[in-house]
Amino acid sequence: MRALVIDRPGTPDELHLAEVTAPTVVFDELLVRVVAAGVNPIDAKTRAGGGVSAGIPAYPAVLGLDFSGVVVSTPYAAFPLQPGDEVFGVARVPRTPGSYAELVTVSSLNVARKPARLSHVEAAAVPVAALTAWGMVVDVAEAAPGIRMLIHAGSGGVGHFAVQFAKAFGAHVTATGSTRNIDFLRELGADEVIDYTEVRFEDVLSGLDAVIDLVGNVHDNTGTRSLAVLRPGGILVNAPTGSWPTMAEEAAARGIRATGFKVAADAGVLDYITELIDDGSVRVHVDRVFDLADGAAAHRLIEEGHTRGKIVLRVTADPGASGVGDAAAAAAVDAAAGAAGALS
Numbered sequence: 001m002r003a004l005v006i007d008r009p010g011t012p013d014e015l016h017l018a019e020v021t022a023p024t025v026v027f028d029e030l031l032v033r034v035v036a037a038g039v040n041p042i043d044a045k046t047r048a049g050g051g052v053s054a055g056i057p058a059y060p061a062v063l064g065l066d067f068s069g070v071v072v073s074t075p076y077a078a079f080p081l082q083p084g085d086e087v088f089g090v091a092r093v094p095r096t097p098g099s100y101a102e103l104v105t106v107s108s109l110n111v112a113r114k115p116a117r118l119s120h121v122e123a124a125a126v127p128v129a130a131l132t133a134w135g136m137v138v139d140v141a142e143a144a145p146g147i148r149m150l151i152h153a154g155s156g157g158v159g160h161f162a163v164q165f166a167k168a169f170g171a172h173v174t175a176t177g178s179t180r181n182i183d184f185l186r187e188l189g190a191d192e193v194i195d196y197t198e199v200r201f202e203d204v205l206s207g208l209d210a211v212i213d214l215v216g217n218v219h220d221n222t223g224t225r226s227l228a229v230l231r232p233g234g235i236l237v238n239a240p241t242g243s244w245p246t247m248a249e250e251a252a253a254r255g256i257r258a259t260g261f262k263v264a265a266d267a268g269v270l271d272y273i274t275e276l277i278d279d280g281s282v283r284v285h286v287d288r289v290f291d292l293a294d295g296a297a298a299h300r301l302i303e304e305g306h307t308r309g310k311i312v313l314r315v316t317a318d319p320g321a322s323g324v325g326d327a328a329a330a331a332a333v334d335a336a337a338g339a340a341g342a343l344s
Contacts, residue, residue: 003101004295004313005060009049012299017292018060023097023105030079030106031072032087035318036124036289037099038066039298039311040157041240046093047299050242055094064098065090067106068114068123070319075108086114086319088123090131090265099124100295102316112270115277120318122284125157125310130273130282132263133161133212136237138169140261141210145170150205150229152222153214154190155181157310158239162212163188164282174208176201181308188283205229211236216243223247230256237261285309 001022006014025031043063045051068088071081081087089111091098096105114123136158137143137151143166151166153159154175166173167189175190178197185193194201202225211229213236215222223244226236232255238247241260251258276282287309290298298311 001102002292003062003097004064004292005062005100006047007060009047009053012044012047012296012303014047015295015299020060020062020097020101022103025073025075025105028075028108030074030081030087030108030111032067032069032089032104032106032111033072034067034069034099034102034104034315035120036068037064037292037313037315038124038126038128039290039295039302039313040065040128041302042128044299044303052094057094061094062097062099062101063093064100064104064313065093066124066127066129067091067099067104068118068120068126069104069316072103079108081108081111081113084319086120087111088114088120088127089267089270090127090263092265100292100313100315107265109267110265112267112274115274117278117280118284121289121312121314122286124312125284125286126161126273126277127265127270128263129157129310130161131266131269132158132239132261133165134269134273135263136212136239136261137162137165137171140237140259141212141235143169143171143210147171147210148208149173149210149212150201150208150226151175151190151212151214152226153177154185154188154193155308156214157307159212159214160184160188160285160309161282162214163190164276166212167191168276168281171210174201174205178306184285184308201225202228207231209234213238214240216240216247218243224250227251227254227256227258230254233257235259286312288312289314 046053071085149171154163155177174192175185211226217223235257
């Protein structure tokens with residue numbers, strides 16, 4: 001099958017197209033033909049030698065967590081998802097090859113039906129960012145009526161979902177963003193918006209219940225400054241954990257709870273997010289779409305750190321395009337059948 005691979009860690013230019021062996025399914029895995037793949041900051045970090053690169057078992061390696069596509073094969077005949085169903089979900093990079101490829105294998109726990117109102121390109125922008133936002137905002141910070149929450153980088157991939165989920169659960173939301181994103185943040189539902197290029201948020205906020213920190217201390221000590229706006233006993237939830245190694249000690253000194261966060265794929269939560277998208281409660285914003293061959297340009301853009309919403313790679317044609325990936329899919333299905341027989 002065709003895939004975007006790296007032969008070693010390095011710059012975005014390490015990304016190149018190659019023909020690689022199609023994946024083999026085992027146990028509860030589905031085989032999915034990828035139509036579009038989301039691009040996440042962790043992809044770029046891993047490609048550069050950070051992120052989860054230490055877990056890559058061999059090269060060439062296929063990156064990419066998010067995908068939207070069409071089921072090719074399922075674990076058994078009565079499985080709820082069937083060949084031809086449109087799905088989206090999260091690959092297990094680096095434990096399995098990722099979604100920057102025509103085909104991906106995925107655990108049944110990591111995949112759900114695609115939101116009906118979204119194209120595959122839009123759906124590929126959802127899983128990792130939305131699950132991260134959900135975990136931080138709903139599960140950890142416990143957004144609810146009466147909760148006052150600050151969300152940093154509210155216009156980014158995770159941030160634009162975080163703002164919407166917090167509002168959906170009734171929280172009062174303040175979001176930070178650059179000048180060009182102020183109106184966008186208001187459209188997402190933020191109650192208050194702070195232009196970080198003009199205003200120091202700690203000068204105008206205090207006594208908050210929660211901070212969703214998607215910046216950390218990589219820029220202007222945003223994480224440390226956030227502690228000053230929380231009430232005693234409030235909580236700070238930080239996603240870029242490597243950016244702020246002294247977070248726990250600084251928070252404890254102020255009587256504030258603080259935790260990092262790692263996203264976990266959850267088909268049940270994806271189903272609930274699908275309901276919110278399909279009923280119009282949550283919108284998805286795709287900043288740029290690149291062809292798979294232009295993955296290096298996509299990585300350069302995400303490394304600039306000013307993306308509104310998500311960046312997506314177009315991997316294959318939408319369903320209905322004749323012959324796209326058929327030979328590779330057929331070969332992979334044969335391999336999957338052989339593997340299943342060997343394991344039975």
